[in-house]
Amino acid sequence: SFSPENLMWVHNDWILGAFDAASKRFAEKDLEVSVAGRSFMITGANSGIGKATAMAIAKKGGTIHLVCRNKDKAEETRAEIVKESGNKEIYVHILDLSETKKVWEFAEAFKKKYKTLNVLINNAGCMMTKREVNAEGLEKSFAINSLAVYILIKSLIPLLEKSPDPRVITVTSGGMLVQKLRTGNLQSQRGRYDGTMVYAQNKRQQVVMTEQFAKAHTNIHFSVMHPGWVDTPMITNAMPDFHHSMKERLRTPEQGADTVVWLAVSEAAVTKPSGRLFQGGRTQTHTNIHINIYI
Template identity: 75%
Template sequence: MSLYRNSAWFLKGVTEFTKNAFLSSSKRFVEKDLEVSVAGRSFMITGANSGIGRATAMAIAKKGGTVHMVCRNRDKAEEARAEIVRESGNKEIYVHILDLSETKKVWEFAEAFKRKYKSLNVLINNAGCIMGQREENTEGLEKSFASNVLGVYILTKSLIALLEKSVEPRVVTVSSGGMLVQKLRIGNLQSDRGRYDGAMVYAQHKRQQVVMTEQLAKTVANAMPEFHSSMRESLRTPEQGADTSVWLAVSEAAATMPSGHFYQDRKMVSAHLPLAWTRSSPLEEQEFMSSLEDLAKTQQAH
């Protein structure tokens, strides 16, 4: 199974986020990579009712794939589904309502999905959550950690058994370039010590996603408002942001690429800046994964 991390790479230069950077990179794209039909293949996309998730769902629907949209808000999800069906002509689009921050419900959802559906070819972990202030979910976990990290871990791990029944199963986790300014920190997973900075907490969670994806690959061989305001005119469109996710999810070329790595603009790139201080030790990474597993078990229904 292939697991990928996809992102607009941050702080190699803010220009990496821009439309111009995408247009420059797209000159080397092999267009036939996406000239494929995925009819008969099924794709689960979290956060599929807006932004990159919606653009990803639309692109896959147009290629004939069955799309399972996993969203928090039913009204917004149904509105997005109707548009996707109307524009793509594909009626195999299904809405599932789930709040990834409610981690016990993530377990329940994944187990119910496995009972109802016989196959899943691709899981795209796209949904993300950034909080203005620290909040806890009903299980007493910091809400953005529960949504961005633990919920993603639980959903992915629970669905691996179903994914592995498919030909060329893939897991794509949409990260963020913000993780390039963060080193993995395992001593404050709940962000309950020190001042709560939502943007930096989010960036840390994206670093945690990168480590998680690396480690899971080994075992199976809302955007920042101030930044968005200042960069509005030059930021990538949702379709441009979704391009690498779609490429990783559907192309034969991506199937030949190494699993568990960090991809930007259809190529594998480093998950760290040159000479970066953000690298973690194997011991730290194993401790992090053990912490996730322990937390996940406390949320699992018995």
């Protein structure tokens, strides 16, 4: 059967194998750098890929701004990073990315308080099992995965442009390859709600958004990356069957973070064209490898 759900499973299995090969090409020497004096904002930084990214960059001396929803978990993460890295320049910001007005207010306040932001890493995401709306009436998956990312980037561009070597990195998913961009049903109001496919559509939106921002702001290096399929709480909770069947093949959060860290700190990253999709330290042209199944 070529249902969206079955195709997603086939693609997930394929991308795991592809990433095993891609990860072997990763240039570790590119990561042998110090980023002391540079600041990094990471959303969803208290677990999974976000936490692994924060830890890796903190060990290289970077100033880290952890943007998290849960204060207790965020403070625990901060303490762990400080203890393991010896870097005390780790700051916690509490924000619910599903409330878009609060996202904008946070970004505007951040610009007033801090003089520089070198790298914005949009890592936070969600996969809903049923359609839910936030206090503003927006479908939550779209609000968190797409709209919050857009608002953060748009609001923080003036601060990024004033900072040396500015970069914006968004963590996407290979699942977006089973979706064409669809702008006619952004709130997922029509048809049956399939959280996996809505998530894949959001991730497609992130890739297109990155391309457009790169064209409009050529002095900032924009990139979007697929981390492979990683053993994170989101995969465990939202895709339990997939997690159970693929658990032995899933990447660790540290492995999932490798390309994020490379894009954030390496000199090699900014020699690549802005606006591209990356996996394993290499660019991928998503429009060429898209599976044309929704005609």
